[in-house]
């Protein structure tokens with residue numbers, strides 16, 4: 001039996017995941033020669049490394065731009081992904097088009113890598129639509145704002161895919177705080193019992209709004225998965241290569257009928273929980289500084305420099321990709337038409353729904369009255 005589980009071990013009887021997270025790239029850009037996991041990224045050549053870096057930079061740029069759009073009054077809310085780019089880009093690069101992603105509300109980087117147009121990411125946060133993109137076009141759901149609910153949706157989807165004979169992985173992202181939700185626990189019970197091909201990616205960014213991870217878990221979160229009979233691994237979530245490696249292993253396991261896996265990606269939310277939050281009220285700046293030194297983008301750049309891959313052409317390409325993402329998200333957001341207020345009630349239920357019909361009537365009367373007052 002292995003201690004890391006994913007890829008080689010079976011679930012039942014595995015001892016706990018190894019305590020230290022898998023790491024293939026140190027903060028100073030030096031590679032870690034981990035025997036078990038480096039083999040999983042042996043094919044990642046110079047071109048792919050540069051791609052990973054360019055995507056991470058683009059994701060940071062579009063996230064910064066969206067945060068600015070919110071500050072300028074163009075979005076109601078935004079959930080920054082600053083600091084979590086490696087966890088998102090590394091895991092997304094491990095997936096194929098046929099795989100399916102269920103996200104929470106911070107996975108803008110995963111969406112970008114799935115091919116979601118940056119311009120489609122803001123409709124929800126502007127209040128201009130119930131959803132921003134067509135999930136079927138990219139095999140990725142729109143953000144789930146009910147914490148942990150997507151773990152159940154993903155497990156059901158994975159189980160259905162298995163019944164259909166589809167050899168795909170279904171990947172679900174949720175936070176450290178979400179692991180305290182019954183939905184996540186129930187999803188893991190179901191996934192283990194039915195051997196559903198789902199990859200649980202717990203993005204442990206150390207905070208659930210103002211609650212530190214220590215109040216969600218007295219022991220490593222990954223340990224919990226073993227209690228359900230699901231192999232688990234902890235990974236340095238700021239290391240794009242390590243995240244790519246462990247997600248590849250878990251996704252392959254799912255596609256090959258090996259059942260569920262659990263990944264705990266240890267990272268840090270560098271920004272506020274959302275643009276409505278002020279983290280200086282509950283966390284120490286020394287902690288933020290500590291994590292700034294582990295910046296996921298800086299370490300890939302150092303690797304590129306160490307391996308002689310950073311050229312002016314690479315810098316130009318990376319900058320251009322970031323600029324394009326930022327320009328796109330801004331232009332589409334500003335051009336987004338305000339919806340007709342009554343369309344709020346459309347596409348909520350497929351069948352007639354009495355309470356919704358009552359609310360629609362009340363809102364129509366309210367709009368009519370407010371128009372009379374204005375005229």
Ligand SMILES: Cc1ncc(C[n+]2csc(CCOP(=O)(O)OP(=O)(O)O)c2C)c(N)n1
Nearest residue numbers: 106145146147175176177178205207208209
């Ligand atoms: C069921 C439910 N309970 C509470 C909330 C309010 N809420 C929104 S985000 C959040 C914290 C979630 O933290 P975590 O799972 O660690 O994800 P992160 O925001 O750090 O990415 C809470 C409590 C909610 N949206 N849904």
Ligand SMILES: [Mg+2]
Nearest residue numbers: 175176207208
């Ligand atoms: Mg969190």
